[in-house]
Amino acid sequence: MTALDNPIVRVVVAEDRAPVRSGLDSALGHLPGVAVVGTATHHAQVPPLLDRHRPEVLLLGLALPGGDPVELTRTVRAEHPATAVIVIPVPPVTNEQVLPVLQAGAAGWLPPMADRDRVIQALRAVAAGGGGTPRRPAGRDHRGELTAREADVLGLVAAGLTNAEIARRLSVSEATVKTHLNHAYTKVGLQNRAEAVEYAKRQGLGPAEPA
Numbered sequence: 001m002t003a004l005d006n007p008i009v010r011v012v013v014a015e016d017r018a019p020v021r022s023g024l025d026s027a028l029g030h031l032p033g034v035a036v037v038g039t040a041t042h043h044a045q046v047p048p049l050l051d052r053h054r055p056e057v058l059l060l061g062l063a064l065p066g067g068d069p070v071e072l073t074r075t076v077r078a079e080h081p082a083t084a085v086i087v088i089p090v091p092p093v094t095n096e097q098v099l100p101v102l103q104a105g106a107a108g109w110l111p112p113m114a115d116r117d118r119v120i121q122a123l124r125a126v127a128a129g130g131g132g133t134p135r136r137p138a139g140r141d142h143r144g145e146l147t148a149r150e151a152d153v154l155g156l157v158a159a160g161l162t163n164a165e166i167a168r169r170l171s172v173s174e175a176t177v178k179t180h181l182n183h184a185y186t187k188v189g190l191q192n193r194a195e196a197v198e199y200a201k202r203q204g205l206g207p208a209e210p211a
Contacts, residue, residue: 043067158200
């Protein structure tokens with residue numbers, strides 16, 4: 001039995017985009033063990049909801065008006081450490097948009113129109129890991145979201161190459177390697193190089209020829 005089955009996982013949805021909010025309401029409304037205890041459409045509405053309900057999860061839309069999602073994430077993690085923050089970006093999802101909130105303490109991110117299974121996976125990951133543990137919010141295979149070059153770079157990281165060695169191997173600059181890595185980290189939900197190595201090995205990523 002998981003925390004999604006019993007007891008109730010309380011969720012606050014902070015999202016002003018009506019289609020996204022409607023999709024979340026539909027997905028969450030049919031999940032056993034999950035209760036949406038509050039909805040916010042402005043940054044100012046979020047703190048009172050958290051104070052009142054002490055939810056396990058805050059689903060935070062990055063388009064929410066009235067404030068900075070990075071600062072709000074830091075505040076939530078400081079004042080409500082038991083509440084995990086899962087952010088919902090604005091398409092197209094970019095490293096520049098998602099990475100700052102992950103670094104501020106968000107547990108992960110969901111696509112704006114995530115389906116029911118993706119939401120379940122996100123909540124299960126948070127319920128298993130606790131609000132303070134950064135992790136991927138959804139458990140599905142992300143290889144299809146990586147570009148071929150991003151997958152190559154992760155594979156070379158797993159093979160033990162440094163960024164400088166990868167740059168020489170691929171005939172690109174070291175800055176380009178870092179960019180590919182940052183994008184891959186964001187897409188897959190990785191926090192550091194050790195996680196990148198583990199992920200690449202688990203997914204069978206590697207160079208076309210021996211390094």
